[in-house]
Amino acid sequence: MKSTLLPAYAPVSTFRSPGDAHRTTPEQHTLGVVTFTDGWARPRLRDGHPEVGLHLAGSSGDGFAEVWISPRPVTGGEFGDITYGHDGEYVFCATHIPETADYPTATETAYSALLELLTSLGYPQIFRIWHYMSDINADSPRGMEVYREFCVGRAKVLERHGMSHDMPAATVIGAHGGGIFLYLLACRGGTQVNIENPRQVPAYHYPSKYGPKSPNFARATYFAPDGPGRIFVSGTAAILGHQTMHHGDVERQCRLALGNIAQVIGTGTLSAYDLEPGHGLADLDQIKVYVRRTEDMDRVRRICREYFAPTADIVFLNADICRSDLLVEIEGIVARTGSS
Numbered sequence: 279m280k281s282t283l284l285p286a287y288a289p290v291s292t293f294r295s296p297g298d299a300h301r302t303t304p305e306q307h308t309l310g311v312v313t314f315t316d317g318w319a320r321p322r323l324r325d326g327h328p329e330v331g332l333h334l335a336g337s338s339g340d341g342f343a344e345v346w347i348s349p350r351p352v353t354g355g356e357f358g359d360i361t362y363g364h365d366g367e368y369v370f371c372a373t374h375i376p377e378t379a380d381y382p383t384a385t386e387t388a389y390s391a392l393l394e395l396l397t398s399l400g401y402p403q404i405f406r407i408w409h410y411m412s413d414i415n416a417d418s419p420r421g422m423e424v425y426r427e428f429c430v431g432r433a434k435v436l437e438r439h440g441m442s443h444d445m446p447a448a449t450v451i452g453a454h455g456g457g458i459f460l461y462l463l464a465c466r467g468g469t470q471v472n473i474e475n476p477r478q479v480p481a482y483h484y485p486s487k488y489g490p491k492s493p494n495f496a497r498a499t500y501f502a503p504d505g506p507g508r509i510f511v512s513g514t515a516a517i518l519g520h521q522t523m524h525h526g527d528v529e530r531q532c533r534l535a536l537g538n539i540a541q542v543i544g545t546g547t548l549s550a551y552d553l554e555p556g557h558g559l560a561d562l563d564q565i566k567v568y569v570r571r572t573e574d575m576d577r578v579r580r581i582c583r584e585y586f587a588p589t590a591d592i593v594f595l596n597a598d599i600c601r602s603d604l605l606v607e608i609e610g611i612v613a614r615t616g617s618s
């Protein structure tokens with residue numbers, strides 16, 4: 279998917295302490311805030327911009343906030359269950375699906391509303407989307423895993439809109455409570471290239487043994503306004519082809535997840551999309567590392583430190599992952615320098 283209306287700045291996020299999340303300056307406006315703390319809060323407008331609270335931290339001391347910043351004034355709004363902030367170039371939207379016995383229908387409703395809002399506001403191009411859900415690996419009353427039920431609802435909407443193979447980088451990961459929280463970034467236009475990993479089957483072609491409807495996301499999304507671009511790397515795990523590798527071995531799973539990211543952002547993959555130069559793991563920032571078992575946390579931290587830049591924003595979160603045999607998942611953003 280490529281288009282050419284040119285926004286003039288690239289969206290930027292920082293990780294801050296929750297208490298510092300709403301700090302602004304005359305040059306820095308807030309497009310959206312996501313807090314990762316020891317409780318959840320449905321999306322709402324706060325000081326004119328959206329804020330959503332995810333229950334991902336173990337205790338009140340280790341939370342953080344992901345803050346999306348704009349150089350332009352932000353207008354906040356609400357549309358049904360969606361809270362949004364937009365600045366003329368980008369929109370940040372957040373919505374919440376309360377715990378329900380019917381996630382397929384609830385997901386369908388939420389996704390439909392999001393697409394309707396993006397069209398009516400004039401920001402049709404989604405370039406990154408995150409979902410956090412409680413009980414992700416639990417069975418629904420129909421006996422299907424919650425994640426798989428979510429995939430059914432999502433796929434239905436995207437099929438209807440002809441977008442099944444067009445979705446950008448995404449994350450679907452566990453949360454400690456609250457149902458499903460979804461937030462996204464979209465824009466009026468800009469160059470966008472959704473990138474696949476040659477070592478992995480595209481998620482939308484996963485075989486049906488992983489669920490009746492395949493997930494819809496790209497392994498990474500390159501997005502460039504009129505200036506330096508960014509590569510948004512999806513939640514990435516120890517999957518080769520479509521198979522989970524290294525069952526039960528967190529160290530090898532972690533190294534494979536890192537290897538998959540290195541593959542996606544490396545020269546070999548990017549050159550196939552005319553996006554040279556490539557990058558390495560040391561170029562990744564705004565990194566979130568999700569670890570299923572708290573006892574693996576220190577080990578995963580040590581491995582990640584071998585690869586990531588010491589200056590990178592990086593957080594380690596205890597969370598369940600979309601397949602119950604996955605122990606670790608990693609996402610991040612590469613900010614490119616130069617003109618592409």
Ligand SMILES: C=C(O[C@@H]1C=C(C(=O)O)C=C[C@H]1O)C(=O)O
Nearest residue numbers: 448449450493495513515517600
């Ligand atoms: C880990 C994987 O998928 C996860 C699920 C996603 C989704 O359903 O949108 C996106 C990225 C990951 O959080 C994978 O299939 O490789």
